[in-house]
Amino acid sequence: MEADALHDLTAAYALDALDSEDARAYEAHLARCERCRAELAELSDAAGALAFGTEAPVPPPELRARILQEAARERPNVVPLRPRWVKPVAAIAAVAACAAIGLGIWAASLSSKLDRSEASLARQERVAQIVGQPGSRTISFARGTLVVAPNGEAALVLRNLEPPGDGRTYEAWISAEGAPEPAGLFEGGAAVAIPLDRPVPEGATVMVTREPAGRRKSPSSQPFAIVRNAAQS
Amino acid sequence: MSETARPVARSFAHLSDEAVVALLARSDESALAELYDRFGRVAYGLALRILRDEKLAEDAVQEGFLTVWRNADRFMPERAKASTWLLTLIHRRAVDLVRREDRRRAEPLSDSIEPESSDSAEDDAWLRFERERVQSALKQLPDQQREALELAYYGGFSQTELAERLGQPVGTIKSRMFTGLARLRELLAEPGSGEAAWKPTPYTT
Numbered sequence: 268m269e270a271d272a273l274h275d276l277t278a279a280y281a282l283d284a285l286d287s288e289d290a291r292a293y294e295a296h297l298a299r300c301e302r303c304r305a306e307l308a309e310l311s312d313a314a315g316a317l318a319f320g321t322e323a324p325v326p327p328p329e330l331r332a333r334i335l336q337e338a339a340r341e342r343p344n345v346v347p348l349r350p351r352w353v354k355p356v357a358a359i360a361a362v363a364a365c366a367a368i369g370l371g372i373w374a375a376s377l378s379s380k381l382d383r384s385e386a387s388l389a390r391q392e393r394v395a396q397i398v399g400q401p402g403s404r405t406i407s408f409a410r411g412t413l414v415v416a417p418n419g420e421a422a423l424v425l426r427n428l429e430p431p432g433d434g435r436t437y438e439a440w441i442s443a444e445g446a447p448e449p450a451g452l453f454e455g456g457a458a459v460a461i462p463l464d465r466p467v468p469e470g471a472t473v474m475v476t477r478e479p480a481g482r483r484k485s486p487s488s489q490p491f492a493i494v495r496n497a498a499q500s
Numbered sequence: 501m502s503e504t505a506r507p508v509a510r511s512f513a514h515l516s517d518e519a520v521v522a523l524l525a526r527s528d529e530s531a532l533a534e535l536y537d538r539f540g541r542v543a544y545g546l547a548l549r550i551l552r553d554e555k556l557a558e559d560a561v562q563e564g565f566l567t568v569w570r571n572a573d574r575f576m577p578e579r580a581k582a583s584t585w586l587l588t589l590i591h592r593r594a595v596d597l598v599r600r601e602d603r604r605r606a607e608p609l610s611d612s613i614e615p616e617s618s619d620s621a622e623d624d625a626w627l628r629f630e631r632e633r634v635q636s637a638l639k640q641l642p643d644q645q646r647e648a649l650e651l652a653y654y655g656g657f658s659q660t661e662l663a664e665r666l667g668q669p670v671g672t673i674k675s676r677m678f679t680g681l682a683r684l685r686e687l688l689a690e691p692g693s694g695e696a697a698w699k700p701t702p703y704t705t
Contacts, residue, residue: 278682283595311588314653315581316688318546
């Protein structure tokens with residue numbers, strides 16, 4: 268089927284109104300077509316809303332029990348949990364804290380299968396700690412959010428960061444007075460949350476650059492993300 | 501045991517659907533229970549509307565929730581709402597089953613289902629409110645668009661089958677579905693349509 272014809276199938280796909288052959292062709296197309304992915308996301312929300320348009324009789328109570336039982340039975344096959352040392356309650360608190368300040372994306376990425384190393388979990392715990400401090404402020408900017416605790420400890424949350432490329436890394440910098448100082452290295456991801464290595468004073472600027480791998484003393488390229496810890500009004 | 505279970509359970513109330521799915525990805529069964537308590541009724545109502553058979557509807561709902569359970573770590577909240585994801589899975593399963601069983605009927609089911617009430621007046625009110633909101637948006641669509649959406653979504657008919665049934669070219673059906681769905685989306689997003697009222701923890705980024 269031609270690409271144009273495939274674009275046209277988005278609504279039918281969202282409604283599950285394609286025959287299986289067309290559905291497969293559309294899915295293959297979807298993998299390559301950003302426009303259709305965006306359109307499908309919108310139309311799927313509308314289709315999903317239709318579910319609420321029906322009568323909703325109470326399902327038999329055994330259904331709930333059966334689903335939970337079956338889930339528990341399958342559980343050993345599920346991806347390993349976080350290491351023991353991360354307490355579940357701490358995890359819930361972190362997710363709740365992030366959800367509360369609108370970092371929903373990162374809250375969800377806490378569970379990313381791809382990133383369960385101890386180092387990354389330690390980093391997540393650290394971010395959760397900063398985010399969870401009473402009086403922490405969030406400053407949104409084009410690429411994400413800066414969270415600053417009252418004592419200046421800060422975390423940076425970035426969205427949709429492409430992988431930095433071979434032999435390269437992202438580096439955060441803090442510029443208070445004078446030259447920017449290095450504040451942490453990190454990789455890309457759909458949602459990246461990193462604790463910064465040094466406090467961010469009021470009025471200071473946080474920047475992110477793409478650098479050759481390895482820690483550097485000063486940025487070698489133009490920052491692509493800049494956010495200022497503006498004084499509280 | 502119950503010392504930790506209690507505060508944890510309570511903390512769900514503040515979480516967005518997306519955050520609940522994030523917890524679910526950590527194999528947290530209480531998160532699955534929470535998701536079921538939020539959407540189990542809607543899911544079952546949808547599956548029953550399509551399948552018109554209680555056992556089959558239960559199968560579709562169970563399969564949908566377990567698919568979420570197994571794949572929660574692949575869920576990308578920047579791509580979709582958690583409720584959309586869940587309901588899409590259940591819808592797809594129900595449509596697969598109805599096509600296989602060929603049990604489809606186009607007539608609305610409202611008359612034959614007892615609008616039962618649960619033990620939660622709050623749930624009942626919320627579901628009634630949601631149903632009215634979606635129904636009133638549907639009523640604002642031109643008849644042909646509404647018909648295409650209802651037959652496809654609730655009836656489980658494919659676009660080819662719809663074209664035959666309605667005696668129209670497939671292209672016409674496609675465009676009715678597209679225009680209808682896009683318009684429905686606008687209508688539901690309009691202020692006053694109540695979206696904000698039923699989302700206690702709006703998902704924002």
